[in-house]
Amino acid sequence: MATLLKFLVNIVDADVNYATTPADYGEVDLTNDYLIWSKTLADLMTHEPTSSELNENAEIIDPAVAVTVSKCLWMNYSHEIFGPYYTHLVKGMGENKKFVYCFSFDGATATEPQLEAWDTSAHATAVKNVLGLGTPANSMMKGVCTTTTLPGANWAGTSLAGASNVVLLNDGSGALSGAKDLYANMKIKIPANYSTPAAETFVLTCRYTYV
Amino acid sequence: MNKPLFQIVFTDNSTFNGGNYQNTKWVEIPNKKIRTLFYLLPTGDYLGLGGYERFYHFVECTEDLSGEKKGIKNLEFDYIIGQKKDYTTVYQIDLKTGCIDLKNIKNDDKFLTKLNPDFWR
DSSP: OOOOOOEEESSSSSOOOOOGGGEEEOOOOTTOOOEESSSSOOOOOOOOOOHHHHHHTTTOOOOOSSSSEEEEEOTTTTOSSSSSSSSSEOOTTTSSOOOEEEEOOOSSOOOOOEEESSTTTOOOOOSSSSGGOOOGGGSHHHHOOOSSSOOOOOOOOEOOBTTTOOEEEEEEOSSSSSOEEEEEEEEEEEOOOOOOOOOOOOEEEEEEEEE | OOOSSSEEEETTSOEEOOOOOOOOOGSSSOOOOOEEEEETTSSSSSSEEOOOEEEEEEEEEEESSSSSSTTTTEEEEEEEEEEOSSSEEEEETTTTTEEEEEEEEEEEOOHTSOOOOGGGG
8 A cells, every 4th residue: 555644743741752752743634623833822722823913923033143933833633632722832942852743654665755845736946035036045944853862952944935945754774674753844035134024825735755 | 536646556457546535545656656646737637647566645734824815725846756776857847827937956855855764746
């Protein structure tokens, strides 16, 4: 059968992995759930955040220093697990933490899975502000593979954008020989005095193969 | 009835039929020398491949974690690969457009060395 992917986020302790402590992870229902990148949006909200709430809690561009978006929250549409809450803070996002975003594969792959960022689900362009306006190195979306090692303090990561700037999720060790959990950390870093405030959607994609 | 993704004729004249994109049955191919492999093209025709030492096949897909099509497994490319002693032929089938790209590459090409070696047949 085709290898299947589960995407999970750690909402308790980013020092423990999914295999040993599955209760610390929430499986993202990719059809209904989504990630919210915000400065002050509350953890454990009892309703789905409105557009007004998202705007009021947006990150503020700093005139002097680059700013890492403070929070990533998992918007759990079903709000049936971990209590009646719609938002859950993703633990360890952007920090020197290893077990934050988990890509769990239930079987082997032919090549190494990778994380990508695109403007839309067409996976054709990466020219939005957040993705560097066509210059992948300027993408604000940073990613780092943490499957085998910690990312380090103040990790820089890869500027995710398009087909050339991707994160290999098995740390460059190649294809998966069987079921395996891969990990990454991500953050959005806004350059100092960035001139174009915007509310932008973009697409994070996992590309993988099976036989 | 849907056509099998591939049909194999072994050197002992026995045959094996593949499945579909959700269950290709590639790993179920018996451990016997393949004489000819017929691979299903988007047009519904079969591409015949013979004279190769061994074959490889895989499907490349994407799954969006955000955006309007999140949660949908998108089949992007299908690869059927035949290897001879001196070179390897790679057919890349674009499953969105139906276009087929053919390349002959050296056997030590990085594309091949990065493949999971368990799935050569």
